[in-house]
Amino acid sequence: MGKMLMKGNEAIGEGAVRAGCRYFFGYPITPQSELPHYLAKRMPEVGGLYLQAESEVASINMVFGAAGAGARVMTSSSGPGISLMQEGISYLAGAELPCVIVNMVRGGPGLGNIAPAQSDYFQATRGGGHGDYHLIVLAPASVQEIVDLMQDSFDLADKYRNPVMLMGDGVLGQMMEPVDLGEEKILSIPEKSWAATGRMKREKKNLINSLYIVPENCEVHNIKLGEKYKLIASGEQRWEEYRTEGAELIMVAYGTAARVCKAVADLCKAEGMPVGLIRPITLWPFPGRRISELAETAKSFLSVEMSMGQMVDDVRLSVNGKKPVHFYGRVGGMIPAARDVFNEVQFILSGGAR
Amino acid sequence: MKKIFSRPESLKDMPFHYCPGCTHGIVHRLVAEVIDELDVFDRAIAVAPVGCSVFCYEYFDCDAYQASHGRAPAVATGIKRVLPGSVVFTYQGDGDLAAIGTAEIIHAAARGEKFTVIFINNAIYAMTGGQMAPTTLLGQKTTTTPFGRDSEINGSPVKMSEMLSVLDGAAYISRVSMHNPANVAKAKKAIKKAFEVQMAGQGFSMVEVLSSCPTNWGLSPVKALKWIEEKMIPYYPLGEFKAPSEVV
Amino acid sequence: MPRVTFREERCKGCELCKNFCPKGIVEMAGHINAMGFHPATVTDIEKCTGCATCARMCPDMVIEVEKEEKKVG
Structure with a gap:
């Protein structure tokens, strides 16, 4: 099958269907609406169900x-x-249920706006709800990667019996890019004897349950979850590297911001500046191991x-004081301009510090 | 000798954690008896609430889920949509169903979700220490209405069965009571009918059970049943609010 | 004559069985069980009709009732 043009939000839907997802429960909110629109049409075609819930609280419990x-x-x-869903997500993590939650992040806090943002990073990577748990968090940076990561999201969710979050934003959701959907694969969905x-x-x-009324048992449960998170943290770190070979300054950016930074890396190359990019694909587990290695050579x-x-907190934890870690951000729905990031890079390389 | 009365098979043989005289135990038995009589144990799925009856997932020996507070109808929706051949029931108290979970119960009924709700109305929050429930009667003293529930401050008690019965998706809505043997027998019939309506695919079904809470009402178990009869039933009339003309 | 068996260790002494027995033959025993309750018991089994009302009102399923099978014809 050749390439076809697809909108990011629709690619999430098609990616999910191709990954064997047959049930979608959701409540409308901008800027992800094309996804439910797509699945409302697509699910019945594959014998699946699209159900519009009365709220996000209901959706996550469905x-x-x-x-x-x-x-x-x-x-x-x-x-x-997503904030409304947090209690339910905590229950899903506690009961070790596999599922995929998509967050097309918008400007906040509060009602904020509907423009693209990455301000839900802490919420996604630190758990978000109550209790000691982690989601696996994936951050695509292109429409093709959305399709590919939807498959991985469902596979990882089943493999670890853990909720997976796919984080994007309005830019990724709205942009159209050519994608290769590939041949429809014969899926190997693991048998769920616990269901x-x-x-x-x-x-x-x-029994599907997250209640452990006896503290000793709840501790055992938490330790068991902790062991699982350790396993995920050591085995599932994913990232992309761009021009990192011999780079003195390494940008760290994901999703939409990483697309901007790729252009910055190209600009730097043209100017003869040794600048690379590391793009986390998993936000949790954060690809800290590789960043720690790069901290040996980069300045x-x-x-x-x-x-x-x-995310700068995670970069700092990974670099662990070995080299300076700087930060540049735009907020409230604003996207960093390549020229501004380039200027920041120049400033840092010339010995400037803020 | 023939056994006239013994424990239903769907109910695990273990002691209940409920207070003396609490009628949760009777309702549990009725539900289990219905599961046995309809021979649906193997495809029965219980959804437990948050509240006194949170551990009902231990007592019903079928597969079970423990839902977050008020969300049992949403959880049951997810289960039943995936497993349309299963027989799903939620078991919820008045705080769970009529306060925090109001949206979920109304919309599950409105969608005509094909599961059964057992709604325990004892006019109080029991597990957390006897606070006012949405179903607490006017004038009723609770730990958060120490001078009696005042409609000027707290509004009036919520009549869930009446509210839900106006929704097209609701196929069977009935209110029963635990206050004496004749009404316990009627309650069993209602629960059975609710399950049958579900199994016939006719829509949403709910049985509201007026139940006692001797501990938090500050009454003996016997007097608590009298209180249901004398105080609760006049405000919460018994009967079928909605029923299909026949269960197919 | 019917047989009424009490699982004494599970009785919480709520007295609902006693209250609803149509023959008034269910009483609370003088001793206490392991949970500290006076358990229910039948005083005069001769009067028992095996109606199982006590069992049906017991929230803790303490009571089991057996009865001779009626011979038909």
Whole structure:
């Protein structure tokens, strides 16, 4: 199959369908609306269900039920809606249910606006809801990568029995790019012997639960989850490197900001400046191992974000004081301009510090 | 000798954690008996709430889910849409269903979701220490209405069965009571009918059960049942608010 | 004559069985069980009709009732 032009939000939908997702529960919010529009048409074609819930709170709990029943299921929203889902996401993590949650991040806090932002990084990577847990967080930077990562999202969710969040923004959702959907794959969805589907002569009952009333048992459960997160953190760090070979300054940026930074790296190359980019694809687990290695050779780092500085904390933790870590950000729905980032890079390389 | 009365098979043989005289135990038994009689244990799925009956997932021996506070109808929606052949029921108290979960119960009913809701109305928040519930009666003293519920401050009690029965998606809505043996028998019939309506695919079904809370009402178990009869039933009349002309 | 069995260790002494027994033969025992309640018991089994009202009003399923099968014809 050749390449076709697709909008980012629609690519999320098609990617999900091709990954075997047959259930979508959601509540409308800008700027992700094309995704529910697409799935409302597409799900019935593949024998799936698109159901519009009464709220994001209901959506995420419908996801809880469907995931517990063993289905590949997803929801999507943006900032305020994702905030409403946090209790449910915590329950999903506690009950170890696989599902995919899409957050097309918008300007905040509060109602903010509907323009692209990356200000939900902390919420996504630190857990977001109550209790000690992590989501696996993936951040695509192109429409093609959206399609590819949707497959990975569902696979990772099932592999680790953990909710996965795909983080984008209005730019990625709205942009049209050529994508190769590839041949429809025969899916290998793992059997879910833990799913509560009715006992059907099963010897033991299956229970979907996050309640451990006895503190000793709840500690055991938390330690077990912690071991799982360790395993994910060591095995699933993903990133892309661009012009990092011999780079003295390394930009760190993901998603839309990384697209800008790629252009900056090209500008720098043209000017003979040794500047590279590391683009985290997994925001959690953060690709800290590679950044730590690069801190041996690079002279400084610059975290470029559409926030007041959130991921920069992870960059600093990874660099661990070995080299200076700088930050450049635009917020409130503003996107960093390549020229401005370039100027910042020049300033840092010339020994400037803020 | 023939057993006239013994524990239903769908109910695990373990002691309940409920207070003495709390009628949760009777309702649990009725639901389990209905599951046994309809022979649906293998495809029954329970959704437990947050509240006193949170551990009902331990007692019902079928597969089960524990939902976040008020969201059992959303969880049940997800389950039933994935497993249309299953027999799904939520078990919820008045705080769970009539306060924090109001949106979820109304919209599940409006969509005509094909599961059954067992709604325990005991006019109080019991697990958290006897606070006012949306169903607390006017004048009723609770730990957060120490001078009695005042409609000027707290509004009036919510009649969920009446509210839900006007929705087209609701196929069977009934209010029953635990206050004496005859009404316990009627409650069982209502619960059975609600399950049958679900299994016939006719729509949403709910049985509201007027239930006692001797501990937080400050009454003996026997007097608490009298209180249901004398105080609750006049405000919450019993009967079927909506029922299909026949269960197909 | 019917047989009424009490799982004494599970009785919480709520007295609903006693209150609703149509023959008034359910009483609370003088001793206490492991949970500290006076458990229910039947005083005069001769009068029991095996109606199982006590069992049906027991929130803790303490009571089991058995009865001779009626011979038909």
